[in-house]
Amino acid sequence: MTPESTMNCGNDLLVDFPTSRRQGQIFTVESTPSISTSEEQTNIPLSPSPPVKKKVKFSEVADMTHVDFPSSSELRQRWYTADDKTRFKRILARDVRRMISIVSSTPGECLSTEVLEACVGIEIFLSRDLAQRTREKRARHMIGVLNESGRQGRSERIDDERLSRVSEKTSRWARDRAFELAVGYWELFREMAE
Numbered sequence: 001m002t003p004e005s006t007m008n009c010g011n012d013l014l015v016d017f018p019t020s021r022r023q024g025q026i027f028t029v030e031s032t033p034s035i036s037t038s039e040e041q042t043n044i045p046l047s048p049s050p051p052v053k054k055k056v057k058f059s060e061v062a063d064m065t066h067v068d069f070p071s072s073s074e075l076r077q078r079w080y081t082a083d084d085k086t087r088f089k090r091i092l093a094r095d096v097r098r099m100i101s102i103v104s105s106t107p108g109e110c111l112s113t114e115v116l117e118a119c120v121g122i123e124i125f126l127s128r129d130l131a132q133r134t135r136e137k138r139a140r141h142m143i144g145v146l147n148e149s150g151r152q153g154r155s156e157r158i159d160d161e162r163l164s165r166v167s168e169k170t171s172r173w174a175r176d177r178a179f180e181l182a183v184g185y186w187e188l189f190r191e192m193a194e
Contacts, residue, residue, distance in 0.1 A: 096125040113192055116185065123181060137173050144170040 070078065080088075099119055103111070103126065119126070124134045148166040152158050 092122070092125070096122055100126055113189065116188055116192075120185065141167070141170040141174075 095118070099115070099122060102115055103119070106115070124131050145163065145167050148163055152163065
């Protein structure tokens with residue numbers, strides 16, 4: 001999607017979501033999360049969020065197809081091999097090196113749309129410090145969710161809503177970063193289109 005086509009879609013979204021809906025019933029559910037008393041065990045302050053209206057659709061028809069388990073040779077053809085994964089890592093490393101070279105040697109106002117588009121998704125790799133901080137935040141997120149899951153398992157009291165809130169809280173940085181990147185790219189593309 002080019003910046004020009006994005007600008008002409010009639011809204012401020014980078015992605016133009018389809019407006020068509022599937023046939024089926026729509027259910028509205030009021031959800032109010034409950035708070036457990038073990039906030040201090042996860043060291044994550046959890047505050048109740050306001051009630052959220054959620055829309056759930058159920059199709060009136062569901063198709064199920066029985067598929068035989070694939071043979072070993074079929075599995076090898078369908079899934080990425082260790083060599084494929086190694087090749088993907090090499091390609092990513094090559095692309096990151098190329099983008100670092102281009103971005104560091106080109107003034108920001110001279111970067112083309114193609115260069116900016118090539119940076120989408122690899123931003124964290126353009127700086128070793130940012131890549132390291134991202135790895136640490138991902139690890140803290142995983143540890144927070146696993147700790148809460150383990151605590152619930154030991155107490156034999158499963159609270160999916162609390163686990164969801166812990167996950168939301170420990171991954172907020174990723175959503176904030178994605179939002180900031182989207183806004184930044186949108187502003188750059190808009191400026192380039194003018």
